[in-house]
Amino acid sequence: MSTASDPGALLWAELERRLPDAVALRHRLHARPCPSGDEAETRDEVLAALPVRHGVTKVAGTGAVVRVGGPGPAVAVRGEMDALDVTEETGVPWASRRPGVMHACGHDVHLAALTALAGAVDRVGGPVPLLAVLQPREETYPSGAREIAEDGVLEREGCQAVIGAHVQPLLPAGTVACTPGVVNASSDEFTITVRGQGGHAAYPHLTRDPVVALSHVVVALQTLVSRGTDPMSAVVLSVTTLSAGSAANVVPGIAVARGTVRAMRTADREAVQARLVEVASLAARTQGCTAGVEFVHGEPVLENDASLAAAATPLLGESGLRVSPDLRSAGSDDFSYFSQRHPSLMLFVGTHGGTAQLHSPAYLPSDDRVRDVAYALTAGYLAAAELHRQRTDHEQGARHGH
Structure with missing residues (x-):
């Protein structure tokens, strides 16, 4: 004092x-x-x-x-x-x-x-x-x-x-x-929308299942930080919500994931967002689907x-x-x-x-x-x-x- x-x-x-x-x-x-x-x-x-x-x-x-x-x-x-x-x-x-x-x-x-x-x-x-x-x-x-x-x-x-x-x-x-x-950290929210072809769950070969595709996307994103950023610079990517379908016997046409990305460096913030778009698109394509990503840019x-x-x-x-x-x-x-x-x-x-x-x-x-x-x-x-x-x-x- x-x-x-x-x-x-x-x-x-x-x-x-x-x-x-x-x-x-x-x-x-x-x-x-x-x-x-x-x-x-x-x-x-x-x-x-x-x-x-x-x-x-x-x-x-x-x-x-x-x-x-x-x-x-x-x-x-x-x-x-x-x-x-x-x-x-x-x-x-x-x-x-x-x-x-x-x-x-x-x-x-x-x-x-x-x-x-x-x-x-x-x-x-x-x-x-x-x-x-x-x-x-x-x-x-x-x-x-x-x-x-x-x-x-x-x-x-x-x-x-x-x-x-x-x-x-x-x-x-x-x-x-x-x-x-x-x-x-910076804080941004993302929404990933995977689009496929819906149909009867008994005939999966006639569908392009966005639920399976989105599952591949979520798993692929788990390495985006661990293998894509400097371990000495903190980055967090969390997928926090998943939604798709409304009936047990129907393959839906759309599946959606939401989450957040946080980074302690502006360069990492930009790089992770760019890679997220790329990884989501490529992972969805392996299952015959497409993926679009939208960001809500939050605090720097x-x-x-x-x-x-x-x-x-x-x-x-x-x-x-x-x-x-x-x-x-x-x-x-x-x-x-x-x-x-x-x-x-x-x-x-x-x-x-x-x-x-x-x-x-x-x-x-x-x-x-x-x-x-x-x-x-x-x-x-x-x-x-x-x-x-x-x-x-x-x-x-x-x-x-x-």
Whole structure:
């Protein structure tokens, strides 16, 4: 934690003072979750807890960007607003009051922490202004982060960096991963449609069976990663649904498979997709069928800025959080659309301690994690502000011939 002689000490102290209100907000958001694309109520609840006198820009349908701390170059801090189509099983008094919808991914924690940081910056000042990014549709397509990034609002607001944090039950409570480089994989979905010639199951020689053909396709795809990509570079290809036919004595004309491809390198992402199309087509042809492949392109690779990670690490330690070893996963997050355009840092905040996994109906991070996420976001914000100051000083020195 900063000392009294540190100009940031007032910010940390004010942040701590605001945590009870942030926890109360977390409870309200958790009790009234809003699904992806319908986050207006959540947005308005969070806006009511934010200082908005320096301007609010509506974006991405139900999203908003709030400037805190006056004009000038700023650091953006992202908070996701959407909940999941999950029926809650936590039993807490502030559990979801909307059947079938739940904050099972910690977005309520992220938003509450963001309001504490924004309020502290507004109250005691910060080294640079802050942009509170209230993002819709993190859990579904079309991505809210992509729409915000492509809108250009962050560039218009003078954004110098984007900071995010996500709760992570794979880490112990009280720890934060601040990993440089790629931390999350790209994520794309595919649909393979195999077409053959249907007929009576008693006369298979008169058919071109798409079920058998699709089975060959699925088996062939299992070697696409194990024998087609560098084993030192993570790639995941999973076929997750199969569908065909409706009667036991009828060979259908069509069989369909769906699945996902994830990669930690953009080059692998592109290569695997190209090979998937080729392998599916060739495997289906061996059975006298054809195969077509359609992709829904999702999030790109999420890459943390190495300088931001290095600058934030000591601040995390000073705040009392333990910095964990590097954490990377084949999970994905549309925060990656920000990392493609701005220096960015995604921090993973540990919640393990009796909690279930993300997206589980029993997943409920402790209220103490609001503090941890707020501290992680603050460390990222201060690190980005310091790097901006260093760049500005360097540019001014260069202009003056120093």
